Amino acid sequence: MSARNFIKSGRKIVAIGRNFSEHAKELGNAVPTAPFFFLKPTSSYVASPGKIEIPKGCVVHHEVELGVVIGKGGRDIQAANASEHIAGYALALDLTARNLQDEAKKKGLPWSAAKGFDTFTPVGPFIPASDIPNPHNVRLWIKVAGQLRQNGVTDAMIFQVPQLIEHVSRVMTLEEGDLVLTGTPKGVGPIEPGEQVVAGLEYQGAELSRIEFSAVARD
Amino acid sequence: MSARNFIKSGRKIVAIGRNFSEHAKELGNAVPTAPFFFLKPTSSYVASPGKIEIPKGCVVHHEVELGVVIGKGGRDIQAANASEHIAGYALALDLTARNLQDEAKKKGLPWSAAKGFDTFTPVGPFIPASDIPNPHNVRLWIKVAGQLRQNGVTDAMIFQVPQLIEHVSRVMTLEEGDLVLTGTPKGVGPIEPGEQVVAGLEYQGAELSRIEFSAVARD
Numbered sequence: 001m002s003a004r005n006f007i008k009s010g011r012k013i014v015a016i017g018r019n020f021s022e023h024a025k026e027l028g029n030a031v032p033t034a035p036f037f038f039l040k041p042t043s044s045y046v047a048s049p050g051k052i053e054i055p056k057g058c059v060v061h062h063e064v065e066l067g068v069v070i071g072k073g074g075r076d077i078q079a080a081n082a083s084e085h086i087a088g089y090a091l092a093l094d095l096t097a098r099n100l101q102d103e104a105k106k107k108g109l110p111w112s113a114a115k116g117f118d119t120f121t122p123v124g125p126f127i128p129a130s131d132i133p134n135p136h137n138v139r140l141w142i143k144v145a146g147q148l149r150q151n152g153v154t155d156a157m158i159f160q161v162p163q164l165i166e167h168v169s170r171v172m173t174l175e176e177g178d179l180v181l182t183g184t185p186k187g188v189g190p191i192e193p194g195e196q197v198v199a200g201l202e203y204q205g206a207e208l209s210r211i212e213f214s215a216v217a218r219d
Numbered sequence: 220m221s222a223r224n225f226i227k228s229g230r231k232i233v234a235i236g237r238n239f240s241e242h243a244k245e246l247g248n249a250v251p252t253a254p255f256f257f258l259k260p261t262s263s264y265v266a267s268p269g270k271i272e273i274p275k276g277c278v279v280h281h282e283v284e285l286g287v288v289i290g291k292g293g294r295d296i297q298a299a300n301a302s303e304h305i306a307g308y309a310l311a312l313d314l315t316a317r318n319l320q321d322e323a324k325k326k327g328l329p330w331s332a333a334k335g336f337d338t339f340t341p342v343g344p345f346i347p348a349s350d351i352p353n354p355h356n357v358r359l360w361i362k363v364a365g366q367l368r369q370n371g372v373t374d375a376m377i378f379q380v381p382q383l384i385e386h387v388s389r390v391m392t393l394e395e396g397d398l399v400l401t402g403t404p405k406g407v408g409p410i411e412p413g414e415q416v417v418a419g420l421e422y423q424g425a426e427l428s429r430i431e432f433s434a435v436a437r438d
């Protein structure tokens with residue numbers, strides 16, 4: 001068990017919703033006044049390079065996100081101590097069956113299926129925390145079929161990483177290898193079978209991660 | 220890694236909602252026409268005997284449930300083959316912060332916090348599948364502070380175990396050690412700090428599992 005190996009050994013993925021105002025607005029949602037989160041299953045991980053499956057009947061949206069990989073576990077972690085619990089980062093996509101999510105939201109039902117299909121958490125390799133001294137100065141971008149769709153900087157987060165760790169760990173213990181997805185900038189949109197998906201993570205102008213996936217239809 | 224050891228090594232808990240009509244009705248919900256599910260984090264496990272934490276400000280309801288422990292993993296598992304994937308069972312409680320869940324339902328937000336606090340999945344030891352040849356003939360009961368609250372038989376499930384496994388595994392791969400919670404009979408209600416919680420699982424009149432927890436306040 002190690003944080004570096006989080007794709008194989010991690011036990012949970014906690015994903016923050018609507019943490020960038022422009023993204024909350026583009027989906028017609030209110031900007032949150034407190035963080036909220038949902039769980040994705042670790043069975044949804046797929047490592048880069050790989051295949052993204054588009055299940056039949058699903059409108060699958062990309063959400064490019066900064067993933068925080070937990071090192072030392074803990075609960076009731078104070079924001080001021082959060083950095084001691086961060087082993088590193090990873091570039092990730094929080095794929096979402098938007099039509100199923102819209103239906104769930106209307107009915108007051110859980111988001112778990114809409115967010116949890118196999119291959120719905122494409123992810124890049126572990127980046128040690130020392131390579132990203134400031135997680136709020138990270139550029140995230142994604143191209144679908146050669147077209148730039150999202151391109152944002154994590155300084156626009158409504159709730160910053162230490163607050164997110166404090167918030168989540170007040171509810172559930174964070175363990176080594178857990179991944180916290182920190183929300184997506186504006187520009188989400190559909191991925192169709194046959195399209196190529198490329199995303200990047202840059203810190204101070206240097207590309208620290210690039211991931212590549214091809215989208216395929218799933219019956 | 221083994222199914223027997225699911226509390227320590229399992230990677231997900233998939234919980235079915237409203238799978239007993241009388242329970243759906245007691246909360247004012249429609250009886251579902253298709254199964255639906257949500258995820259609980261494995262960090263919410265607590266083994267019997269143990270302590271259930273009641274977080275400040277939460278109205279915590281008990282839901283006694285039959286847990287199915289996955290042996291051989293798989294995806295797109297057919298109902299007809301589901302039994303090959305079941306290693307065993309466990310008696311479990313799906314604890315729920317009902318006030319937070321009600322609020323989430325109203326706002327169309329995820330159930331993950333309401334269902335995911337530490338100690339919100341109290342569980343008993345692994346029961347080999349051979350001890351329960353028919354999972355739809357299991358009696359589940361729970362007493363809180365000496366009072367019988369729930370007492371139902373799994374023959375009243377709306378969707379039976381093989382259908383649940385087919386449904387979940389069409390969305391997400393099931394892996395060895397995953398736990399599927401199959402829904403709760405009527406009679407859910409609050410647990411207060413200081414109360415003792417005892418639950419049992421019976422098969423053909425024989426008690427196969429009994430679990431005991433004391434509820435304590437958590438700040």
Ligand SMILES: [Mg+2]
Nearest residue numbers: 011012230231
């Ligand atoms: Mg999990």
Ligand SMILES: [Mg+2]
Nearest residue numbers: 063094183184
């Ligand atoms: Mg997201």
Ligand SMILES: [Mg+2]
Nearest residue numbers: 282313402403
């Ligand atoms: Mg339940």
